[in-house]
Amino acid sequence: MTAGRDKEILLSVRNLEAGFDTGEGHVRAVDNVSFDIHRGEVFSIVGESGSGKSVTAMTILGLLPTIKVAGGEILWKGRDLLQLGDREMRHIRGAEISMIFQDPLTALNPVHTIGRQVAEMGRIHDGLNKKESMERAIAMLDLVGIPEARKRADMHPHEFSGGMRQRAMIAMAIMCSPDLLIADEPTTALDVTVQAQVLEVLVEIKDRIDSAIMLITHDLGVVAGLSDNVMVMYAGRQAELGTSDEVFYESSHPYTLGLLKSIPDLEGPFSEPLVPIPGSPPSLINRPSGCPFHPRCPMAEVPGRCDSEIPELHSMGPSGHVASCHFAEQVRVST
Amino acid sequence: MTLVPELLEPMPEIGPDTEVRAVSLWGDVWKRFLANKLAVIGLVFVILLILVAIFADLIAPYSITERDSANFRTGPSSDHWFGTDIIGRDVFSRVVYGSRVSLKIGIVSTLIAMIIGVLLGALAGFRGGWTESGIMRITDIFLSVPYIVLAIAIATVFGRTENTVIIVLGVTGWLGICRIVRASFMQLKQVEYVEAARALGFKGRRIMFRHILPNALQPIIVYGTIAIGGAILAEAALSFLQVGPQDPTPAWGLMVSQGKGDLANAPHLVFFPGVAISLTVLSFVMIGDGLRDALDPKLKSR
Numbered sequence: 001m002t003a004g005r006d007k008e009i010l011l012s013v014r015n016l017e018a019g020f021d022t023g024e025g026h027v028r029a030v031d032n033v034s035f036d037i038h039r040g041e042v043f044s045i046v047g048e049s050g051s052g053k054s055v056t057a058m059t060i061l062g063l064l065p066t067i068k069v070a071g072g073e074i075l076w077k078g079r080d081l082l083q084l085g086d087r088e089m090r091h092i093r094g095a096e097i098s099m100i101f102q103d104p105l106t107a108l109n110p111v112h113t114i115g116r117q118v119a120e121m122g123r124i125h126d127g128l129n130k131k132e133s134m135e136r137a138i139a140m141l142d143l144v145g146i147p148e149a150r151k152r153a154d155m156h157p158h159e160f161s162g163g164m165r166q167r168a169m170i171a172m173a174i175m176c177s178p179d180l181l182i183a184d185e186p187t188t189a190l191d192v193t194v195q196a197q198v199l200e201v202l203v204e205i206k207d208r209i210d211s212a213i214m215l216i217t218h219d220l221g222v223v224a225g226l227s228d229n230v231m232v233m234y235a236g237r238q239a240e241l242g243t244s245d246e247v248f249y250e251s252s253h254p255y256t257l258g259l260l261k262s263i264p265d266l267e268g269p270f271s272e273p274l275v276p277i278p279g280s281p282p283s284l285i286n287r288p289s290g291c292p293f294h295p296r297c298p299m300a301e302v303p304g305r306c307d308s309e310i311p312e313l314h315s316m317g318p319s320g321h322v323a324s325c326h327f328a329e330q331v332r333v334s335t
Numbered sequence: 336m337t338l339v340p341e342l343l344e345p346m347p348e349i350g351p352d353t354e355v356r357a358v359s360l361w362g363d364v365w366k367r368f369l370a371n372k373l374a375v376i377g378l379v380f381v382i383l384l385i386l387v388a389i390f391a392d393l394i395a396p397y398s399i400t401e402r403d404s405a406n407f408r409t410g411p412s413s414d415h416w417f418g419t420d421i422i423g424r425d426v427f428s429r430v431v432y433g434s435r436v437s438l439k440i441g442i443v444s445t446l447i448a449m450i451i452g453v454l455l456g457a458l459a460g461f462r463g464g465w466t467e468s469g470i471m472r473i474t475d476i477f478l479s480v481p482y483i484v485l486a487i488a489i490a491t492v493f494g495r496t497e498n499t500v501i502i503v504l505g506v507t508g509w510l511g512i513c514r515i516v517r518a519s520f521m522q523l524k525q526v527e528y529v530e531a532a533r534a535l536g537f538k539g540r541r542i543m544f545r546h547i548l549p550n551a552l553q554p555i556i557v558y559g560t561i562a563i564g565g566a567i568l569a570e571a572a573l574s575f576l577q578v579g580p581q582d583p584t585p586a587w588g589l590m591v592s593q594g595k596g597d598l599a600n601a602p603h604l605v606f607f608p609g610v611a612i613s614l615t616v617l618s619f620v621m622i623g624d625g626l627r628d629a630l631d632p633k634l635k636s637r
Contacts, residue, residue: 061534094536101534106527111549120545121535172535 010179010212011037011060011097016072018059019236019284027284028070029055031236035229037180037212042203044215044223044244046259047233048281053216056233057182061097062089077179095125098178100202102185104165108157114141114168115153121175140171143208144201163194167201174205181206182214187222199226220263224248232256235282235292238313242321252316252323252332254297291326299327367629374625377618384615388434395428399585408601418603420594429585430607436586437615440500441567447505448566449559452512453548459513460520461543467517474510482507482569483576490578497580500573504566512558519551553630557623564619571612587612 013035019028030052037043045053058064060074062081074081076092084092093099101107109117115137122133134153141149144167157165166186173181183202187195203226206213217223223230223244230247232239232255240253251257258277265272279296282288288295294306305311305326314328315321325331368374387394397403402423403415410418417426459470486503493499523529524547532542573579574588582589587608594604 063530063534090536090538092536093534099531099534101527101531103527107531109528109532109546109550112546120537124537124541169531 007039007041009036010039010077011214012073012075013056013060014073014075016056016059016074017070018055018067018072019070020066021068022285024285026068028287029067029236029284030059032072033233033236033238034072035231035238035241037214037229039179039212040206040210041228042206042213042215042226044217044227044230045233046217046220046223046230047239048218050235050281050284051233052236053233054184055236057099057184057214057216060182061093061099091125094121094173094178095176096178097180097182098173098176100166100169100173100181100183100186103189104162104169105157105189107169108165110157113154113156114160118153118168118172118175121172125176137171137175140175141168143174144168144171144205145197146171161194162190163198166190166194166198170198170201170205174209174211177209177211179211180214181211182216184216185218186215187219188217195222220259232259235287236284237292238322238324239293240321240323241313242316242323243319246316246319246321250316250321250332252314252321252328253293253325254299254331255293256323257331257334258296258298291324299331301327364626364629368625371625371628373621374629377621377625380614380618381622384434384618385438387431388438391431391435395425395431397425397428399429399432400424400583401428408597408604410601410603417607418601420590420604421597421601424583426590426603426607429590430587430611433585433587433590433608433611434615436497436580436584437567437570437612440497440504440570441563441615441619444501444504444508444566444570445559445563447501448508448562449512449555451505452509453516453555455509456513456516457520457543457548457551460517461524461539461547463521470513471517474513477507477510480507483573483578486573487576487578490573495578495581497584497586500570500579503573504569508562508566508569512555512562515554515558516551519554520547523547523550557627557630560626561620561623564616564623567612567619568616 013033016030016033017028018030019026033052033056035043045056047053055064055067059067059069060081062084069082076097081089081092108114115134118137118140119130119133122128122136123130128136138149138153141153146152146164146167152160157168160168181202186202187198190198199222202213215223215227227244229242230244231241232247232253234255239255240247240251247256248260251260255277258275261275262277264274277296282292282295288307290305290307290309291297291300291311294300294302297306300306309326311324311326313322313324316323316328316332323331403419403425404423406415406419407423408419408421409415412418415425415427417430420426420429455470455473459467482503485507486500489503490499520543529542529546532546537546570579570586571588571591574586575592577589577592579588580586582593590608591605591612594601594608597604
């Protein structure tokens with residue numbers, strides 16, 4: 001499952017710090033986050049609401065003007081995206097880094113036909129004319145598995161089902177063969193039965209156009225089956241980062257363990273109750289001292305290191321598996 | 336080329352031979368519009384008026400300056416359906432030709448006002464910040480200037496012609512639409528498909544006009560229709576105050592103004608152009624109301 005590790009590094013985020021200025025003070029939504037995405041891999045970011053996963057994506061694309069980047073670098077094929085101007089960013093967005101939104105119901109413009117919306121990508125990024133771009137759009141709709149694409153291209157979004165709309169969104173995002181697809185909870189708004197289909201399309205497309213996927217989700221089930229590498233975020237910080245096998249089978253952070261225990265297991269005995277993580281995520285304005293997870297952590301040593309010292313990333317092996325817990329080694333052993 | 340056909344969710348069967356008919360928004364709107372009787376009456380009247388304006392030469396029995404030396408200020412008769420004015424001109428012919436003046440001024444000035452209002456409103460709502468503050472202060476300044484005073488000033492400088500009226504109404508009429516468009520843009524720039532468009536690398540201008548504007552069109556259409564009526568009324572008011580087009584231009588407001596001294600012995604001089612103004616304005620307002628209800632079915636779901 002370590003596909004891609006040997007391939008070209010597309011995106012390299014280094015010590016990224018970003019946040020918002022609110023009336024109550026500065027909110028550090030992303031705190032010292034570093035990771036690499038290689039061509040061909042599926043990189044998942046997992047975390048609860050407010051853990052900073054979407055802000056990370058938005059910062060990469062430079063989308064939310066209210067995000068203040070306090071430090072770090074976002075290297076895209078060696079160029080720091082944070083230093084680029086608006087015009088240069090516009091050429092990267094959509095053409096090199098594309099995004100698939102959570103809710104295809106609202107992410108497609110209701111007044112234009114599906115075909116026109118997909119085709120528009122080709123016109124603005126690749127300079128195709130109306131006819132060429134429409135032909136390519138139809139090919140893309142076909143590629144993402146929309147039957148009778150030529151006819152459906154003339155339909156409006158409201159005539160499509162949710163899964164079909166998400167396919168159309170994907171067609172739009174891959175129209176210019178981007179190198180990286182950022183998918184922000186691409187299946188959350190869909191029926192469970194359709195989720196698997198859409199994810200499958202996504203991964204097949206990725207292989208076909210030889211790109212990478214950055215999958216943002218809170219659904220560990222989705223992550224486990226698809227990802228090569230996984231980053232678990234908590235309160236804006238990296239809790240754990242490693243290959244999917246490492247994170248799931250050699251979990252080295254109590255938060256990851258907590259997440260895994262709170263998923264129902266179809267094969268396990270029925271009598272075994274689910275174990276929720278007690279408490280709720282911390283306020284990002286008044287962070288807990290020390291490790292942000294310590295108030296909810298079953299293994300926390302309080303008073304002690306956990307509530308006084310912010311844990312560094314501990315290397316758990318030569319492959320790049322890291323966890324930010326003072327007791328990472330003990331946690332791993334306990335799994 | 337299809338990737339995972341076996342996984343496809345069931346969708347209504349479409350074979351190569353089935354005809355896919357796009358359900359058009361405007362078809363529905365038209366159907367709902369037709370259900371509104373007042374709006375249809377208004378539309379029929381406006382269409383008739385447009386036909387009258389186009390074929391005025393065929394309909395009017397006399398020209399606008401031709402005098403009947405035997406009849407001054409006579410009431411309606413078989414020769415002169417609407418009577419004659421103080422210098423013996425046929426009122427019916429003048430009212431018929433007057434439709435050209437009113438429609439031209441109403442439509443062209445509203446178009447100018449809409450273009451200014453939509454551009455500035457879109458810019459203010461989309462960009463925000465200083466652009467918005469600047470534009471909104473300009474609207475405040477314009478709001479504080481009475482358009483009649485401005486009209487008198489411009490008419491004094493550039494002379495009293497139809498074009499002067501068009502310009503005056505155009506540059507003073509954009510405030511309302513500017514505010515409406517600004518509000519829609521402020522709201523629509525937050526929606527996800529606009530964010531998606533930005534994430535996919537679209538230019539600001541393209542997002543404004545290709546992605547947001549079509550979604551903000553409904554209030555613009557409604558407001559514009561009603562504004563045509565308003566502009567015709569304003570033109571009548573300016574003509575009545577003698578700052579509109581000059582005699583012999585058959586402007587309805589001017590005809591009312593010229594006839595007002597003879598209200599007691601020749602009421603037809605005020606009555607016919609006055610009725611023309613009222614019916615025209617009323618029709619545009621009824622169409623506008625009908626469009627509003629037709630475009631927003633939630634507003635009036637009976």
